[in-house]
Amino acid sequence: MKTYGECIKEANEKGIAIGHFNISNLETLHAIYNAAKKLQVPIIIGLTENESEFFGRTEAVAVIRALRSRDNYPIFLNGDHHYSLEAAKTSIDAGYDSVVIDLVKLPFEENIRITKECVDYARQVAKKEKREILVEAELGFIGTGSKILDKLPDGVSEATMTTPEDAKRFVAATGVDLLAPSIGNVHGMVKSGNPRLHPERVKAIRAATGIPLVLHGGSGSMSEDFIACIKEGIDIVHINTEIRVAFTEALKKSLTNLPEEITPYKYLPPTVEAVQTVVEARLKLFSGMK
Ligand code: 13P
Secondary structure, three states, X not given: OOOHHHHHHHHHHXXXXXXXXXXXXXXXXXXXXHHHHHHOOOEEEEEEHHHHHHHOHHHHHHHHHHHHHHHOOOEEEEEEEEOOHHHHHHHHHHOOOXXXXXXXXXXXXXXXXXXXXXXXXXXXXXXXXXXXXXXXXXXXXXXXXXXXXXXXXXOOOHXXXXXXXXXXXXXXXXXOOEEEEOOOOOOOEXXXXXXXXXXXXXXXXXXXXXXXXXXXXXXXXXHHHHHHHHHHOEEEEEEOHHHHHHHHHHHHHXXXXXXXXXXXXXXXXXXXHHHHHHHHHHHHHHOOOO
């Protein structure tokens, strides 16, 4: 089985991207894993700090490791959007395969300093436990929260996109494995439509940093924008809001259709089906399948 790093390298060589989908429960995990196995593509399961608290870090690590070894399948666990070094360390210690340290709200130099500490810590643990741990950082504000938005959040604009110069300095100073830049993307789905992505900025940042880039805030973006950004150097795409919408709408409908039903395994299957449909479509797009 290929390692996490090898899967990312292979995606880059093939000009495709790996899908990263967030979960808060097992139904969603089943749906995502079913979709990945059906299409035979590697998959990354993400839990933010809040999602990790709800699901349980130990539980998340146990389930992902069990699936990976039972099926000899490239499924990896990412600690998505950790807003402090302490939180990132907690997920690294719990056994996550990667963490996203998101300190974009801090001044640039402080972001560099703490991100570097996180990288150093991950390297130590990786060496001690003889396992791969990747560290990703965010650079450039793209909003917070995977939800339906009335308007573009303040502070997200073309003017605040990550510059290749900042990205180069940041990556050289921190040694991160992966970088999530701001290239027109935004977390959540804007009611009037998400902004367009900027593949030319992806290309410039990739050339400046030489490391794999991650596209956050994938929900609601246009297919042609995804394809163009993947071609220019995006190796992983994050989707969360679309999963939440699919799950919640299917659950509401199922409960309405079965008002007397109290057995979760009878009213929850439509949620698995709905999420799987969304994930399959996204994975096909990211993998260049028809
Ligand atoms: P969306 O909710 O916009 O898909 O963003 C998800 C994400 O980037 C999680 O890290």
